[in-house]
Structure formats: C-alpha cells, structure tokens
Amino acid sequence: MWVRFAVASFLVAFAAPAFSKENYRVDPLHTAATFSVSHLGLSLQRGSFGKTTGMVMLDRSARNGSIDVAIDAASVTSGSTSRETMLKGEDYFNVAQFPSITFKSTKLKFDGDRVVSADGELTIRGVTKPVTLTVADFKCAVHPATKKPACGAEVTASVKRSEFGMTKNQASTSDDVTIAIAIEAIQQ
Numbered sequence: 001m002w003v004r005f006a007v008a009s010f011l012v013a014f015a016a017p018a019f020s021k022e023n024y025r026v027d028p029l030h031t032a033a034t035f036s037v038s039h040l041g042l043s044l045q046r047g048s049f050g051k052t053t054g055m056v057m058l059d060r061s062a063r064n065g066s067i068d069v070a071i072d073a074a075s076v077t078s079g080s081t082s083r084e085t086m087l088k089g090e091d092y093f094n095v096a097q098f099p100s101i102t103f104k105s106t107k108l109k110f111d112g113d114r115v116v117s118a119d120g121e122l123t124i125r126g127v128t129k130p131v132t133l134t135v136a137d138f139k140c141a142v143h144p145a146t147k148k149p150a151c152g153a154e155v156t157a158s159v160k161r162s163e164f165g166m167t168k169n170q171a172s173t174s175d176d177v178t179i180a181i182a183i184e185a186i187q188q
Contacts, residue, residue, distance in 0.1 A: 024151060024185035026054040026069060033071050033181045037161070038174035045173075047087065049101075050075035056151070056185045060113035067105040067118050067133075069181075074099060091168035098125045103133070114138045115153065122157075124164040133157045149187040156180045 033049040054069035074095040076087050088095045105120035115135045122131040136154045143150035157179045162170070 021057055021059045021065075022149065023188045024056040024058070024149075025188050026052060026056065027150075027184045027186050028052055030152075030184035031182065033179070035177050035179050037177045040172050041174075045078070045083075047076055047078040047083075049073070050077060052181070052183075054185075058108075058115070058151070060110070063108075063110040063113075065105075065108045065115070067103065067108070067120065069103045071101040072099065073101050073124075092166050094125055103131070105133075106130075118155075122159065125166070127164045129159070129163050131157050131159060143186055146186055150184060151187075152182075152184040154180070154182055 028051060031052045033052050034046060035048075036044045036046045039045045049071045051072035052069060054067070056065065056067050058065040073093040074088060076084060076093060076095075078084050078087060087093055090097075093101075100123075102123045103120055104123075105118045107119045108115050109117040109119075115138050117135055118133040120131060120133070121128050123129075133155045134157065136156070138151065138153040140149060140151040142148070159177050159179065160175045161167075161177050162175050
C-alpha cells in the first residue's frame with residue numbers, strides 16, 4: 001500500500017507542472033511588431049514598432065490562456081523621417097492622444113498543446129475592434145541564455161485602417177493592413 005502511495009505521489013508531483021498555468025513575459029528584445037500596406041497597388045510599404053510589452057498565460061492541458069500585449073505607438077519606424085512624422089500625427093496613430101496600441105485576447109484556439117489562433121480586441125486610436133490573430137510556428141523550449149522555459153511564434157492579422165479612424169490618403173494607400181508580429185516570451 002505504501003509503495004502505491006509513494007508512486008502515485010511521485011507521479012502527481014512531476015505531472016502537476018505540465019498541467020499548470022504558465023505565465024510568460026514578452027521579451028521586447030526578441031519581439032518585432034510590423035505592418036505592411038499597399039501603396040498605389042505598386043508596392044508594399046512597411047513599418048515597425050520598436051517597443052512591445054505584454055504577458056501571455058497558457059494552460060495547455062486545459063487548452064486556454066490569455067494574451068495581453070501593448071505596443072508603444074510612438075516607436076513606429078518606416079525608414080523615412082517624414083513618413084514617421086505623418087504616421088505619428090493626428091491622421092494616423094495620433095500618438096499624442098493615443099500612445100498605446102493594445103491587443104487583449106478573449107479566446108485562444110489550440111491544436112493539441114499548440115496555440116493556432118487568438119480571438120481578441122485590438123485597440124488603435126482609442127477604437128476597439130474584434131480581430132483574430134493567426135498563430136504559426138508556435139514553439140516552446142528552454143531558453144539557452146535564461147535557462148527558463150520560453151515560447152515563440154509568428155502572429156499575423158489583417159485589419160482595415162479606416163475602422164480605426166485612419167482614412168487619410170485612401171486613394172493612394174490601401175485600406176487593408178497586414179500586421180505581423182514575431183514574438184518571444186519567457187516564463188516568469
């Protein structure tokens with residue numbers, strides 16, 4: 001009887017961490033939020049944000065979790081000083097009034113223990129809209145530098161900029177914007 005109890009206790013002790021909630025902090029040095037938009041139907045114009053923070057909670061055994069990410073809108077870069085000034089201005093991100101772009105998940109979808117999409121609310125310029133993020137290449141492993149569990153993925157979504165009040169230059173710049181985020185997060 002004692003042996004069964006000892007074996008059961010051993011199995012529970014080592015199985016519990018695999019079934020517990022895991023909290024991860026977004027690694028800002030290894031997370032890149034970018035966007036692209038068609039200009040005159042001739043080329044894709046790209047931009048990126050240099051400051052992204054957030055938390056990810058995963059309970060892979062229960063197939064649920066949450067994502068809460070904030071992007072510093074003033075950290076936008078595009079390779080052109082004049083374009084960056086325009087993007088930070090009132091017609092686009094209006095960073096003086098709306099300094100953050102946020103995504104808060106409402107539901108994660110899993111394939112086995114891998115996250116494959118996240119439904120949630122994207123807020124840009126104070127306007128909140130539902131959006132689904134597609135998650136590809138979701139992987140977790142022990143981070144070689146921190147020796148802590150870490151996860152990474154490629155996340156994409158498409159939005160209409162007009163839905164967030166960005167209607168300037170509709171004749172030359174597409175309403176459809178592709179968002180792509182390469183994200184890494186380290187367990188806390």
